[in-house]
Amino acid sequence: MLTGFWPVGQIFASLLAWFIIPWLGWQAFVAACTIPSLITMFARPLIPESPRWLLLQGRAEEATQICCEIAELNGKSPEEVGLGQQCEVCLDNEHTGLEDGQSRVKPGLLVSLSGFFSASLWRTTLGCLVMVTALNYTGYGTLTLMPRFLEMKGVSQPNMYKSMVLNASAQLPGVFIATMSATAIGRLIPLRASIFLAGLGLFGFALVNEQFHITLCTMFASCFLEAGWALYHVYIPEVYPTECRGLATGFLSAAGSVVAIGGPIVSAALMTSQSLISVIMVFASVAMLAGVSATFLLHIETKDRDLLDVAPTRMSEKAQSKD
Numbered sequence: 001m002l003t004g005f006w007p008v009g010q011i012f013a014s015l016l017a018w019f020i021i022p023w024l025g026w027q028a029f030v031a032a033c034t035i036p037s038l039i040t041m042f043a044r045p046l047i048p049e050s051p052r053w054l055l056l057q058g059r060a061e062e063a064t065q066i067c068c069e070i071a072e073l074n075g076k077s078p079e080e081v082g083l084g085q086q087c088e089v090c091l092d093n094e095h096t097g098l099e100d101g102q103s104r105v106k107p108g109l110l111v112s113l114s115g116f117f118s119a120s121l122w123r124t125t126l127g128c129l130v131m132v133t134a135l136n137y138t139g140y141g142t143l144t145l146m147p148r149f150l151e152m153k154g155v156s157q158p159n160m161y162k163s164m165v166l167n168a169s170a171q172l173p174g175v176f177i178a179t180m181s182a183t184a185i186g187r188l189i190p191l192r193a194s195i196f197l198a199g200l201g202l203f204g205f206a207l208v209n210e211q212f213h214i215t216l217c218t219m220f221a222s223c224f225l226e227a228g229w230a231l232y233h234v235y236i237p238e239v240y241p242t243e244c245r246g247l248a249t250g251f252l253s254a255a256g257s258v259v260a261i262g263g264p265i266v267s268a269a270l271m272t273s274q275s276l277i278s279v280i281m282v283f284a285s286v287a288m289l290a291g292v293s294a295t296f297l298l299h300i301e302t303k304d305r306d307l308l309d310v311a312p313t314r315m316s317e318k319a320q321s322k323d
Helices: 005-024 026-033 035-046 051-056 060-073 109-115 122-144 146-152 157-169 171-184 188-207 211-239 242-271 276-297 312-322
Strands: none
Touching (some): 005 157, 005 211, 026 035, 051 060, 122 146, 122 188, 122 242, 146 157, 146 276, 157 171, 157 211, 171 188, 171 211, 188 211, 188 276, 211 242
16 A cells, blocks of 8 residues: 555656646756655654554553554454553563563664574575665666656657656556565565566667557566565565564665665766667666576565564574573
């Protein structure tokens, strides 16, 4: 559901560009694009705080109230989930290995980061780094640079705007494909395949010249790129244990941001060659190689698997210490 709003925003931006840029220019277009961000800023206070975080801060009454609201949103009364008038949520009732955050010795940042490359997680972390790198870099070529690519292909400006709207619209079936495949097949196979298929679409785009075929290839690449993002955002929170889930998400997001910064620099150097085929082939190769690499690196299927609280190696360490 959350990922589905990205193509909605992309369609909105493409339509704005189509109607505003020819009439008022780029400055008015950029100003109009700030409207969703302003809406988000005012909507932030409406998002409930994490009950677990509130408990760690000693705010049990607020945490209980939020859990009651969650129960009601899911069609249950507080009493049905064990939250009667005299009950409060707490960390002591957890039986899956989570500990009281106030009594637990929290490891330093470097120790936590090194845990991502432990014996049980290093392949997953490396595979996720490859995946987020390819998604960010390929996305730059599929979305941001696409108007320039279309221009170099000889597409007229009216057709260019139309192509970008269709390109953005193709992301909606991508989210649907990700949803259905992740539910029916699992996360791993669709995640590996999506980025490879996005690269395949760019490969075809580099070779075709007909307007219809150009649009078809860009829509194909955009569809599976968005499917890859949707599956990635589901896989990351599921594959990492609770003790490092937040840090893992932030670490990989930061790595993707570094690629997003470096992508334009690399792309600018490639564009100086004025060889459209060679530039697009670089984007296609990165995506397809990432799909092949993910086949060997990402090996943990998370479909129907309970969320872990600690890494398997840490579980064995705790068991040994108790013995």
